[in-house]
Structure formats: C-alpha cells, structure tokens
Amino acid sequence: MAKQKNELWEWTKALLIAVGLAALIRYFLFTPIVVDGLSMMPTLHNGDRMIVNKLSYTVGEPDRFDIVVFHAPEQKDYIKRVIGLPGDTVEYENDVLYVNGKAYEEPYLEEYKEQIDGGLLTEDFTLEEKIGRETVPEGTLFVMGDNRRFSKDSRHIGVVDIDEVIGNTNVIYWPIQDIELIK
Template sequence: MELQEVRERDQKTAHWKKEIITWIRTIAVILILVGLVRGFLFTNYIVHGQSMMPTIHDGERIIVNKIGYEIGVPERFDLIIFHATEESDYIKRIIGVPGDHVMYKGDTLFVNGEPYEEDFLKHNRENYEHGLFTEDFSLESITGYEQVPEGYVFVLGDNRRNSLDSRHIGFVKVEDIVGKANLAYWPPKNFRFYSTTKH
C-alpha cells in the first residue's frame, strides 16, 4: 500500500472518529437538557380517580408546568397538582386564593360577594338530576376562616359529588403545589390544552 493511500485512510478514519464523537456529545447534551427540563420545568402525571371528570379523565396522562409558580402566583381556576399526603398527589381546581371569601349558594359560586360563572361545570350540572351539584357552604362553615389565609389556596374537584378536596382536607399550602396542569397528551384522542377560565 502506497504512503498516499495510508494517509488518506488515516484521514478518513480520523474524520469518522470526530463525527462519532460530535454525535455522542450532541446526544449527551440533548439528554441532559431533556432531563433538566423534565426535572425542573415540566413533569408528567397519570391521573387516578374521577374527581376532575369530565375535565380530566381517570387514566389520562398530563403535562405539569413546575416552574410557573416560581415566577408567578396561583390564580383562581388554575388546575394544579399538589402534595396531599406524603404518599399521594391530587389534582384539583383553585377556587379561592389568599384573601378570598368563598361561598356557594343555589349552585352559584360567590367570591368576595361576587357571583362567578363556572363554565367547566356545565356538563356536570346538566347531567345531575338530584338537586344542587355543589351543595351550599361558606368558607367559615367548613374551615372556620373568613378568608383564605396567606400562603394557601382553596381547591375543589370539578366532579363536586365525588371529590376529596378543601371541603374535607382544608386549605392547600402554596408550597405544596407541584405545578399547573398544561395539557393532556394520552390517550392521543384526548389531547388538549388546559386554559384558565377568566371571569
């Protein structure tokens, strides 16, 4: 084999080695970034139970934004994941934020004396035939507080007749909130984004 051929072969080998190393580095960076994004910015959950139906169904997989409340604050009607116990995380909807007085009367939500529409309950109300879908209560009657305390939120499930929420477990600490539900991605036919309903 001539010296020129050997040099060309060595150059090709060196070129391929550089290409492989470049690809390995690129893949490693991508995996690290995906790990960081998943670990610190977003995570996914499988929903268990029927407390949020029909907004969120049992067995659906959802993406949760973990960074949103690091730069913002929880808002009324956000769908949140929070640590309910050491073993369990719940998904519920924020109904009251710090300073709010919450009351239900005649199946209508009143916050600080002002009535609020809850469009996300329309399907449930239309299909419920046994009186009030959300029974009458006031914040004082179930928590002993006139307002939601600073550092806490008041949450309810959309399936009001089948939900373990602030009516039973009390206020949720803001520091126990994992994040805000952004979208459902599985099963694919149920893919959708969640938006906060504004009054």
C-alpha cells in the same frame, strides 16, 4: 482508527447533552402527569396524560380557576381547580359559587349540572364550616375538583400551601383523540 474514536466521542457527547437537557427540562420546567381518578370529571378523565408547567408559579401567582397539581397529604399528587386565593371568602349557596360575596359562573360544571334532576352538584357550605376560618389564609389556596360529589379536595383536606403546588396544567397530550388545551 482515530476517526472512529473521534466519531464515537462526538456521538457520546451529543447523547449526554440530550439526556442532560431532557433532565433539566423535566426537573425545572415541565413534567408529565397522569390523571388518577374521577375527581376532575368531566374536564379531565382517569388516565389522561398532561403536561405540568412548573415554571408558571416561579414567575407568577396562581389565578382563580387554574388547574393545579400539588403534593397532597397522602404522599401523592392531586390535580384540582383553584377556587379561593389568599384573603378570599368562599361559599356555595344553591349550587352557586360566591367569592368575596360575588357570584361566579363555572361553565366547566354545566355538563354535570344538566345531569342532576333538581339536586345540587356542590352542597352549600361556607369557608368557616370547612376550614374554620372566614378567609383563605395567606400562602394557601382553596381547591376543589370539578366532580364535586366525588372529589377529595380542600373541603376535606383543608387549604393547600402554595409551596406544595408543583405547577399548573392545561394540556392533555394523551390519548391522542383527547389532545386539547383546557380552561
């Protein structure tokens, strides 16, 4: 009888440790998220399941073109791409991104640009027209979805406070046929 109680106690301890570790990992390091909507097409699709790395910005800073998850004003989490960092000027002209006056290629948009006959994927704008400032304010990010015509992003909701960023994501783990690392 004592052996059964001891074995039951060992199994209970192992289970409690496993649950505790899983909770710590999910709360502090990594968490799953489901893509909701079409704003990141063609890079991400509605229903894609991804892993959010919460640790990445605890020890580092966001980089231009990172895909980040953040708390949006509508009390839900958004997935968007970082376009402007604090202090940057951002503008689009003839479907070309200019940051601090330098043109940047956006290879992740090529698939959609090829589908548009003569039209612009991203309308012309300056940062001042969208947020009323010439540069991205300190402590914030200017983010956009890859599906530029159908994305609610910094052009509509304004800049994102870095404190609202949960982490970055670049791993799709479901559906199985779509497992990949994204850049």
